[in-house]
Amino acid sequence: GNSVTQMEGPVTLSEEAFLTINCTYTATGYPSLFWYVQYPGEGLQLLLKATKADDKGSNKGFEATYRKETTSFHLEKGSVQVSDSAVYFCALISSASKIIFGSGTRLSIRP
Amino acid sequence: EAGVTQFPSHSVIEKGQTVTLRCDPISGHDNLYWYRRVMGKEIKFLLHFVKESKQDESGMPNNRFLAERTGGTYSTLKVQPAELEDSGVYFCASSQGSRVETQYFGPGTRLLVL
Numbered sequence: 001g002n003s004v005t006q007m008e009g010p011v012t013l014s015e016e017a018f019l020t021i022n023c024t025y026t027a028t029g030y031p032s033l034f035w036y037v038q039y040p041g042e043g044l045q046l047l048l049k050a051t052k053a054d055d056k057g058s059n060k061g062f063e064a065t066y067r068k069e070t071t072s073f074h075l076e077k078g079s080v081q082v083s084d085s086a087v088y089f090c091a092l093i094s095s096a097s098k099i100i101f102g103s104g105t106r107l108s109i110r111p
Numbered sequence: 112e113a114g115v116t117q118f119p120s121h122s123v124i125e126k127g128q129t130v131t132l133r134c135d136p137i138s139g140h141d142n143l144y145w146y147r148r149v150m151g152k153e154i155k156f157l158l159h160f161v162k163e164s165k166q167d168e169s170g171m172p173n174n175r176f177l178a179e180r181t182g183g184t185y186s187t188l189k190v191q192p193a194e195l196e197d198s199g200v201y202f203c204a205s206s207q208g209s210r211v212e213t214q215y216f217g218p219g220t221r222l223l224v225l
Contacts, residue, residue, distance in 0.1 A: 004153070034212065043115060043216035044154075044202065089154065099211050101146075101154040 002027045002094045006102035009087075013080055014110050021075040021105050023064075023090035031092040033057075033066055033073040036101070038087045047075075047088070082109045113137070115217035117203050123223045129191040132220045136185070136205030142166075143186050144206075144214060145178060149199035160186060161209075193224045 007022040025033065035047040035057070048057035053068035062077045073090060090102040116135045124130050136143050145157040157176070158168040162183035171178070175194070180186040190197055200221050204214040 032212070036216075038216075041218060043204075043218045045216070046212060049212060093211050097209075097211055098156050099154075099214070103151065103153045104148070 002031070002092060002100045004090050004092055004100055004102035006088075006090045006105055008103070009106040010108055011105060012108045012110065015082055016079045017109075019075070019077040019080045019084075019107070021088055021090075021107070023073045023075065023102060025071050025073065025090075025092050027071075027092055027100075028095060030068065031094065033064070034091040034093075034099075035062070035064055035073070035075050036089040036091060038089070038104075040086070044089065080107075080109050082111050085109045115203055115205050115215050117201075117217040117220050119220060120218065121221045121223075123225065124193055125225050126195055127192045128224075129189065130193055130222060132188045132190075132201050132222070134186045134188070134203030134205075134217060136203070137207075137215055140205035140207050140215075141183070142206040142209060142214075143180060144204040145186070145188055146170075146202040146204065147199050148202070148219075149196070154202065157188075190222075193222075195224050198222055198224045 003026045032051045034049045036044045037047045038044045048059040050057040050066035056065045064075045087104045087106045089104045118133045143160040148154045156170040159166045160180045177189045200219040202219045203217045206214045
């Protein structure tokens with residue numbers, strides 16, 4: 001079946017540090033891949049997406065590349081800010097058109 | 112324009128009690144979804160309404176959960192009787208079309224069953 005596995009948190013970094021949150025997936029075919037973010041007190045927001053192999057999704061300084069050979073979609077940012085503190089969810093769309101989420105990674109950035 | 116709103120934001124109840132969660136979608140959105148995140152694990156799909164009709168309720172865990180969307184506007188999710196394992200965060204989402212990536216999510220209701 002379809003599943004998404006992402007690194008467990010919490011992840012705590014200092015401001016301006018480099019961020020990587022790992023995400024791997026299991027799916028039939030080649031699903032679209034997503035990163036969602038939930039800031040404190042708000043709903044989940046779509047952060048970025050990639051729809052086919054080697055696509056790179058990017059938004060707000062975050063990037064993730066769809067790697068078919070490693071079934072991965074790791075989230076990266078070169079220099080994090082305090083305002084990036086949130087919970088990040090990796091996800092895919094299944095063949096049944098449902099969103100399959102990972103377990104979420106809480107990110108805290110120290111000033 | 113207001114986003115998806117959910118009420119209450121938090122609820123603490125005892126095992127065996129009843130709780131009703133409410134979701135107000137974005138105006139004009141025919142599609143409404145319920146999800147839940149239990150014990151800090153992955154967010155899982157519960158069900159999908161198109162207007163007032165249940166399009167897909169394959170994710171509903173058991174018959175203690177009842178979702179309604181009378182009139183095709185707001186939706187309620189009732190848990191009766193609540194069990195300890197129902198604790199978690201319940202998210203609602205809405206969309207105008209059926210493409211899943213166009214869903215707008217609410218902030219969630221955090222439910223704790225003691």
